[in-house]
């Protein structure tokens with residue numbers, strides 16, 4: 001099937017024909033002394049640092065820094081205003097409203113379905129198996145000629161586990177639409193990222209983000225790694241200046257501190273494993289699901305009531321007890337040492 005993969009069959013006709021917006025920075029990108037081409041405020045801005053100029057629409061420096069860290073050439077990198085923008089752009093580039101469909105594997109990240117609904121794209125669901133793995137047979141039964149994207153989240157939110165690599169490879173080999181692997185939590189996982197497999201699978205898109213391990217959720221910076229053909233399409237469709245100047249500067253600064261980020265990741269993983277063990281000892285806990293992420297999914301008696309009790313203690317966790325396959329489950333983000341202790345103390349108080 002891979003030999004039959006043809007990106008041209010996937011891209012919407014209007015996007016193929018689209019002449020992208022050409023910004024002032026596109027039309028002149030050389031060195032000059034006087035820039036009078038973009039109607040910026042030439043006098044400056046009220047901020048101590050001047051933000052009066054439009055940012056680099058192609059985020060070249062940021063991509064080069066990411067390229068060094070990830071070992072992926074810059075032309076295989078797309079940057080979005082959060083992964084959420086990457087998700088939306090994939091829908092808008094490849095899925096014809098009212099005609100095409102995508103497959104998702106619940107329980108999973110909610111934005112795939114929301115973004116599909118916004119774009120009027122049908123969502124077909126192949127529930128994960130009881131051990132939260134892909135149900136490949138069901139998935140393949142859902143796929144038809146109008147299926148453009150299979151959304152895979154690994155490590156998966158809210159279950160926390162990684163999906164079997166063989167299953168993802170099997171799907172990528174046998175599906176001639178796009179396989180998007182959302183690796184938002186990959187830094188907390190023992191599993192290898194799929195970013196090194198882009199040459200192997202022309203239909204692969206790998207998404208990562210600065211929002212989780214990097215601790216930069218406020219900056220809104222998401223990454224998509226894919227073939228240059230796919231990246232070029234996303235570049236054509238994106239708003240010209242989708243990554244603002246402050247975000248570009250701060251992301252560059254953050255990427256000078258990889259060691260510090262790795263320390264945080266190790267610390268979070270240690271606390272995750274320790275907290276999992278503490279939960280195992282709590283009598284009303286029915287199951288602590290194994291996690292490759294910075295959160296754990298816990299099946300617990302009276303989950304909803306505990307959720308409400310924790311709120312009275314000023315502690316907010318995510319109530320997933322109404323989600324299919326997650327009944328009686330709370331999703332708990334790993335906090336600081338103090339926050340994790342406060343959580344456990346509150347649960348002990350609830351039990352007594």
Ligand SMILES: *Cc1c(COP(=O)(O)O)cnc(C)c1O
Pocket residue numbers: 081082083084085109153157182184208209210211212217220221222
């Ligand atoms: C948190 C999260 C993201 C991050 O989205 P951003 O828009 O980059 O903040 C993406 N995917 C999943 C599964 C997540 O849980």
